[in-house]
Amino acid sequence: MEFSMMASHARGKGTKPDAVFAVLKRANDAMAKYGKEKVVNATIGAIYDDDGKFVALSSVSEYYRKMADEEMMSYAPIAGIPEFLQAAIDYAFQGNQPENTYTAAVATPGGTGGIRHAFYNYLEQGDKALIPDWFWGPYKTIADEHLRGVETYKMFDEDYNFTLEDVKVKTGELLAAQDNVVVVFNTPGHNPTGYSMTDENWSEILEFFKTQVSDKQKKITVVVDMAYIDFVGSSQKTRNFMKLFGGLPENILITLAFSMSKSFTSYGMRSGALIAVSSSAEVVREFANGCQFSSRGVWSNGTRACQRLLADMMKDPQLKAKMDKEREQYSSLILKRADIFIKEAQEVGLKMLPYHGGFFITVPAADPKATAEKLEADNIFVVPLKKGIRFAVCALPTQQMSGLAAKTKAAL
Amino acid sequence: MEFSMMASHARGKGTKPDAVFAVLKRANDAMAKYGKEKVVNATIGAIYDDDGKFVALSSVSEYYRKMADEEMMSYAPIAGIPEFLQAAIDYAFQGNQPENTYTAAVATPGGTGGIRHAFYNYLEQGDKALIPDWFWGPYKTIADEHLRGVETYKMFDEDYNFTLEDVKVKTGELLAAQDNVVVVFNTPGHNPTGYSMTDENWSEILEFFKTQVSDKQKKITVVVDMAYIDFVGSSQKTRNFMKLFGGLPENILITLAFSMSKSFTSYGMRSGALIAVSSSAEVVREFANGCQFSSRGVWSNGTRACQRLLADMMKDPQLKAKMDKEREQYSSLILKRADIFIKEAQEVGLKMLPYHGGFFITVPAADPKATAEKLEADNIFVVPLKKGIRFAVCALPTQQMSGLAAKTKAAL
Numbered sequence: 027m028e029f030s031m032m033a034s035h036a037r038g039k040g041t042k043p044d045a046v047f048a049v050l051k052r053a054n055d056a057m058a059k060y061g062k063e064k065v066v067n068a069t070i071g072a073i074y075d076d077d078g079k080f081v082a083l084s085s086v087s088e089y090y091r092k093m094a095d096e097e098m099m100s101y102a103p104i105a106g107i108p109e110f111l112q113a114a115i116d117y118a119f120q121g122n123q124p125e126n127t128y129t130a131a132v133a134t135p136g137g138t139g140g141i142r143h144a145f146y147n148y149l150e151q152g153d154k155a156l157i158p159d160w161f162w163g164p165y166k167t168i169a170d171e172h173l174r175g176v177e178t179y180k181m182f183d184e185d186y187n188f189t190l191e192d193v194k195v196k197t198g199e200l201l202a203a204q205d206n207v208v209v210v211f212n213t214p215g216h217n218p219t220g221y222s223m224t225d226e227n228w229s230e231i232l233e234f235f236k237t238q239v240s241d242k243q244k245k246i247t248v249v250v251d252m253a254y255i256d257f258v259g260s261s262q263k264t265r266n267f268m269k270l271f272g273g274l275p276e277n278i279l280i281t282l283a284f285s286m287s288k289s290f291t292s293y294g295m296r297s298g299a300l301i302a303v304s305s306s307a308e309v310v311r312e313f314a315n316g317c318q319f320s321s322r323g324v325w326s327n328g329t330r331a332c333q334r335l336l337a338d339m340m341k342d343p344q345l346k347a348k349m350d351k352e353r354e355q356y357s358s359l360i361l362k363r364a365d366i367f368i369k370e371a372q373e374v375g376l377k378m379l380p381y382h383g384g385f386f387i388t389v390p391a392a393d394p395k396a397t398a399e400k401l402e403a404d405n406i407f408v409v410p411l412k413k414g415i416r417f418a419v420c421a422l423p424t425q426q427m428s429g430l431a432a433k434t435k436a437a438l
Numbered sequence: 439m440e441f442s443m444m445a446s447h448a449r450g451k452g453t454k455p456d457a458v459f460a461v462l463k464r465a466n467d468a469m470a471k472y473g474k475e476k477v478v479n480a481t482i483g484a485i486y487d488d489d490g491k492f493v494a495l496s497s498v499s500e501y502y503r504k505m506a507d508e509e510m511m512s513y514a515p516i517a518g519i520p521e522f523l524q525a526a527i528d529y530a531f532q533g534n535q536p537e538n539t540y541t542a543a544v545a546t547p548g549g550t551g552g553i554r555h556a557f558y559n560y561l562e563q564g565d566k567a568l569i570p571d572w573f574w575g576p577y578k579t580i581a582d583e584h585l586r587g588v589e590t591y592k593m594f595d596e597d598y599n600f601t602l603e604d605v606k607v608k609t610g611e612l613l614a615a616q617d618n619v620v621v622v623f624n625t626p627g628h629n630p631t632g633y634s635m636t637d638e639n640w641s642e643i644l645e646f647f648k649t650q651v652s653d654k655q656k657k658i659t660v661v662v663d664m665a666y667i668d669f670v671g672s673s674q675k676t677r678n679f680m681k682l683f684g685g686l687p688e689n690i691l692i693t694l695a696f697s698m699s700k701s702f703t704s705y706g707m708r709s710g711a712l713i714a715v716s717s718s719a720e721v722v723r724e725f726a727n728g729c730q731f732s733s734r735g736v737w738s739n740g741t742r743a744c745q746r747l748l749a750d751m752m753k754d755p756q757l758k759a760k761m762d763k764e765r766e767q768y769s770s771l772i773l774k775r776a777d778i779f780i781k782e783a784q785e786v787g788l789k790m791l792p793y794h795g796g797f798f799i800t801v802p803a804a805d806p807k808a809t810a811e812k813l814e815a816d817n818i819f820v821v822p823l824k825k826g827i828r829f830a831v832c833a834l835p836t837q838q839m840s841g842l843a844a845k846t847k848a849a850l
Contacts, residue, residue: 087511104456320583
């Protein structure tokens with residue numbers, strides 16, 4: 027073997043090139059060569075307006091600009107500014123916190139940091155996290171980095187209808203093999219499909235989970251990756267499912283990975299929180315202590331400016347209304363773009379995975395790389411996944427949506 | 439045993455209260471009760487001016503305020519903006535990069551993130567990192583979080599002179615027990631003592647390390663925690679030791695934990711980089727790949743605004759000169775405050791650990807908690823360490839320095 031400085035578990039990491047980055051580079055090259063309007067760049071996971079410009083909520087941007095130096099540049103406490111932690115909980119639930127539950131939050135760099143804390147603290151080394159078969163790649167990276175594995179559950183049946191069958195089967199299998207199971211649901215507005223679990227989906231799976239943990243040694247931690255929740259519909263409707271997180275036994279822990287990246291167009295500021303919901307005060311206390319320790323032992327503390335912004339916003343209904351309104355405009359814009367694609371897909375008979383909101387639309391493909399290459403020949407840049415191709419409707423100008431479905435159908 | 443949701447390795451974490459936080463709270467309570475000028479708060483690890491106000495370099499603050507939305511709020515690449523990575527290397531060395539070495543950098547949240555990557559990737563699970571006996575507490579937290587341990591080396595002999603004897607002994611012992619050894623030097627301007635290793639210290643220890651790795655299975659990774667390097671003296675003199683990192687065998691890897699927290703008063707913005715220096719291109723490539731993977735698997739990416747600032751500054755000599763000048767004023771202010779304490783300590787015969795720069799001064803104490811309590815009775819708030827008490831001269835108004843040494847002597 028070649029010489030390596032790294033410890034045995036770390037060798038060979040990161041040698042696979044990043045797929046999204048490579049496509050993005052080719053898209054940028056094409057734009058430089060042919061001009062911006064000639065290229066459909068459906069790879070970027072951030073909001074761009076119809077002029078192809080990066081979108082920052084102006085109310086958010088302005089708030090950062092005028093914030094006191096101390097709030098922007100001094101340290102936040104390890105767990106997060108206390109008002110931020112409360113604000114993160116309040117913003118996540120927006121009135122839908124289940125009765126008779128305890129909550130706690132710990133600041134994290136975006137949603138990633140929260141998922142890291144959940145995978146690391148709630149799984150033994152060698153255990154597997156249960157994630158959807160259509161998944162955000164970093165779930166696997168987070169598991170790999172921490173010597174955990176992943177098992178996937180089928181999200182859709184053969185007709186592309188959402189199904190809980192496989193989550194149930196896989197949860198049972200994992201619980202037979204390991205005491206701690208972490209199950210990830212990326213909803214509403216799932217990345218990459220845009221599917222949103224219904225309240226009925228939630229009731230059904232929570233009831234099932236309850237049947238699986240009569241042995242107190244067996245523990246299920248649910249991670250709700252809610253990164254796209256504010257780009258699906260009204261905050262009341264999209265958050266209603268959270269009320270169902272009450273009345274669970276102490277060995278079912280719900281965690282919400284809250285991220286400011288999309289909701290506050292603060293992707294590069296790195297802020298979010300992992301929020302615990304439990305019927306047990308002790309489980310929540312253990313979560314707060316353990317995750318705070320983890321933060322100190324990994325990144326120290328979170329970006330203070332974002333914490334201050336969220337804390338201040340939750341105390342200022344006018345400011346919140348302003349930010350909500352601005353965000354809703356872009357949320358509507360994304361849904362409008364998606365609608366064009368969905369309608370045309372129906373017209374041309376293009377099958378797609380059920381989209382309810384969020385940044386991405388996905389079309390299943392037998393050979394995603396080949397399909398992506400054909401589209402690239404037409405200056406349409408998409409991200410090929412394992413079983414489909416992903417369109418970032420968050421970043422695609424509305425005027426570029428029309429015709430995409432037909433071209434995709436032709437490329438398949 | 440009580441019920442726990444967490445995996446076995448994570449149980450019981452974070453139940454010990456944070457010592458610094460508790461003192462800080464008492465100091466704040468005292469200030470509210472007696473007035474700011476009546477209280478000496480020597481606990482805060484950030485620069486405050488002589489009016490007791492948080493210091494932000496105005497040139498840095500202004501740059502954040504006027505930065506384009508996209509630079510402030512959009513994602514940076516996982517490893518960091520390429521110009522930032524080069525800027526971090528250039529800023530760290532400022533012309534002192536050793537000849538015939540390869541370098542690479544990966545963006546991290548402050549220095550903490552870099553130390554995390556080094557401990558995790560360059561030690562096997564269960565291995566120990568070698569850190570000074572006077573140490574920044576989180577070194578141990580970082581090791582604990584990742585199921586590594588720490589061994590400490592004595593920094594000073596009985597007369598409080600710096601010694602390399604124990605580093606050598608402990609390095610030999612650890613290399614006998616494990617293949618990978620990570621040794622941390624927090625220099626120049628060591629936290630908590632203010633000691634700066636001389637070029638002779640560095641030559642001596644590097645020569646020793648070379649004698650320890652003739653067996654290629656044995657590997658030494660040096661972490662230079664350079665958080666306080668810009669608060670010691672002229673950038674040329676303080677960085678000269680870096681030239682000595684050339685000509686090392688491939689199984690000695692040097693890493694620099696560069697942090698923007700202090701040098702750019704951007705503590706709460708969370709930016710820095712871990713920089714690798716090696717005679718082997720392959721070792722540096724492995725570092726870049728492995729650490730980028732780690733970043734993706736822990737926090738995704740770094741704060742873009744800070745990366746943009748550093749990248750732009752290194753391309754703009756005028757902007758750099760402006761920031762350097764502003765920083766030097768505060769660096770001088772801190773050294774001036776320390777000088778008052780040092781002079782008075784000599785006058786009253788108070789022993790202290792050798793201070794050359796940085797944010798903290800440390801006085802050895804047989805019973806640090808008792809001494810700290812006595813000082814608190816006099817409204818002087820310090821952080822008790824294992825073998826001494828720490829004064830944050832970075833935060834103490836100059837007019838409060840006089841008399842502190844005598845009061846400390848009396849409290850011992």
